Amino acid sequence: MGVALLQRCTKCLMPATRPRITFNNEGVCNACTWAEEKKKIDWTARGSLLKEICDKYRSQNGNFDCIVPVSGGKDSSYVAYMMKHELKMNPLCVHIAPPTPMPIGDENLQRFIQSGYDCITIHANPMVSQAIAKKTLVEFGQPLMAWMTNVQVAIFKTAINFKIPLIMFGEEGETEYGGTDKLKSTPYYDFEDSLKIYLSGIDPKKYIDLGFSENELYFWLYPSMDEAKKGNLAITHFSFFENWDPYHHYLVAKEKCGLKERTDASVGTYTNFAQTDTFLYDLHSYLMFLKFGFGRCTADVGIDIRRGALEREQGKHLVKRFDGHYPPEEYIKIYCDYFQMTRNELDAVFDKFANKTYLEKINGAWKLTSEIL
Numbered sequence: 005m006g007v008a009l010l011q012r013c014t015k016c017l018m019p020a021t022r023p024r025i026t027f028n029n030e031g032v033c034n035a036c037t038w039a040e041e042k043k044k045i046d047w048t049a050r051g052s053l054l055k056e057i058c059d060k061y062r063s064q065n066g067n068f069d070c071i072v073p074v075s076g077g078k079d080s081s082y083v084a085y086m087m088k089h090e091l092k093m094n095p096l097c098v099h100i101a102p103p104t105p106m107p108i109g110d111e112n113l114q115r116f117i118q119s120g121y122d123c124i125t126i127h128a129n130p131m132v133s134q135a136i137a138k139k140t141l142v143e144f145g146q147p148l149m150a151w152m153t154n155v156q157v158a159i160f161k162t163a164i165n166f167k168i169p170l171i172m173f174g175e176e177g178e179t180e181y182g183g184t185d186k187l188k189s190t191p192y193y194d195f196e197d198s199l200k201i202y203l204s205g206i207d208p209k210k211y212i213d214l215g216f217s218e219n220e221l222y223f224w225l226y227p228s229m230d231e232a233k234k235g236n237l238a239i240t241h242f243s244f245f246e247n248w249d250p251y252h253h254y255l256v257a258k259e260k261c262g263l264k265e266r267t268d269a270s271v272g273t274y275t276n277f278a279q280t281d282t283f284l285y286d287l288h289s290y291l292m293f294l295k296f297g298f299g300r301c302t303a304d305v306g307i308d309i310r311r312g313a314l315e316r317e318q319g320k321h322l323v324k325r326f327d328g329h330y331p332p333e334e335y336i337k338i339y340c341d342y343f344q345m346t347r348n349e350l351d352a353v354f355d356k357f358a359n360k361t362y363l364e365k366i367n368g369a370w371k372l373t374s375e376i377l
């Protein structure tokens with residue numbers, strides 16, 4: 005138990021357990037290969053394509069012409085800024101209120117809006133959301149699934165209802181961080197890709213089993229293909245058109261949209277400016293560590309190695325120090341309150357999903373036993 009060696013990317017430390025990751029003959033993961041390929045992409049051509057798309061959809065009648073889903077975080081603020089000020093579009097920003105919001109996330113969202121944006125917030129029924137979140141936590145170890153579904157479905161439905169033809173998400177994380185490369189060479193995706201790639205194929209229709217009606221699940225059930233066709237929706241990611249650089253986004257969002265970072269580092273890593281919208285993100289990261297043996301720090305280290313800001317050896321030290329940090333007591337209390345679970349029930353979920361090949365429970369806490377080579 006817990007003695008197998010976890011294979012890792014020879015460049016960035018991302019382990020083979022990451023869903024949909026692939027390695028080349030030199031043991032380099034697809035995110036690192038992509039980081040090299042990105043240097044050869046004709047970004048000028050892709051930038052022109054973005055302008056063409058914007059020209060095609062730019063509003064002539066005073067309506068909004070694109071939706072930018074926003075959280076108040078660095079990437080979405082940056083995309084909204086670019087769409088509005090560089091590409092001269094008329095974006096409607098849509099914020100999907102997360103469960104257990106972090107105060108810093110709320111503050112950043114307010115500062116972002118104050119910097120000059122039209123924004124609506126959708127609060128999908130919290131009782132439905134909680135029930136779905138609990139089900140997906142216990143069944144799949146995925147506490148964020150209810151919200152992540154809203155971030156897809158409620159955005160699509162808002163676009164259709166407001167008759168807004170273009171949806172501009174931020175990063176296409178699969179290509180960027182080592183997942184499927186299906187969207188590597190095409191800017192658009194559809195509901196089927198959304199379900200398969202972003203919701204791990206977990207069809208929201210199954211939430212009907214929880215006893216909710218289709219009406220109550222409005223912000224979770226995908227629109228029909230007919231509705232999508234009528235809406236003539238184009239769904240895309242900004243990261244297709246520009247060399248995606250989260251650190252650059254952080255700087256721009258700070259300067260142009262009032263973004264502030266946490267004063268301390270996020271739990272389980274050394275950075276302080278990413279994913280600060282919900283406490284559940286930390287739970288999601290901890291479960292990722294339990295299931296796959298890597299946490300938020302490994303993900304951050306990968307980004308920094310790929311952008312040339314960190315050596316692999318330094319990365320190893322950081323991963324050893326931060327990855328898989330058990331959530332702090334005050335967070336555990338928030339989780340128990342939110343999911344209406346006792347501490348023991350929550351720990352039982354952790355035990356259920358812990359990867360017993362690479363982790364071992366030592367003094368009550370799951371630890372990675374595999375050496376980091």
Ligand SMILES: [Zn+2]
Pocket residue numbers: 013014015016017018032033034035036037306
């Ligand atoms: Zn890699």
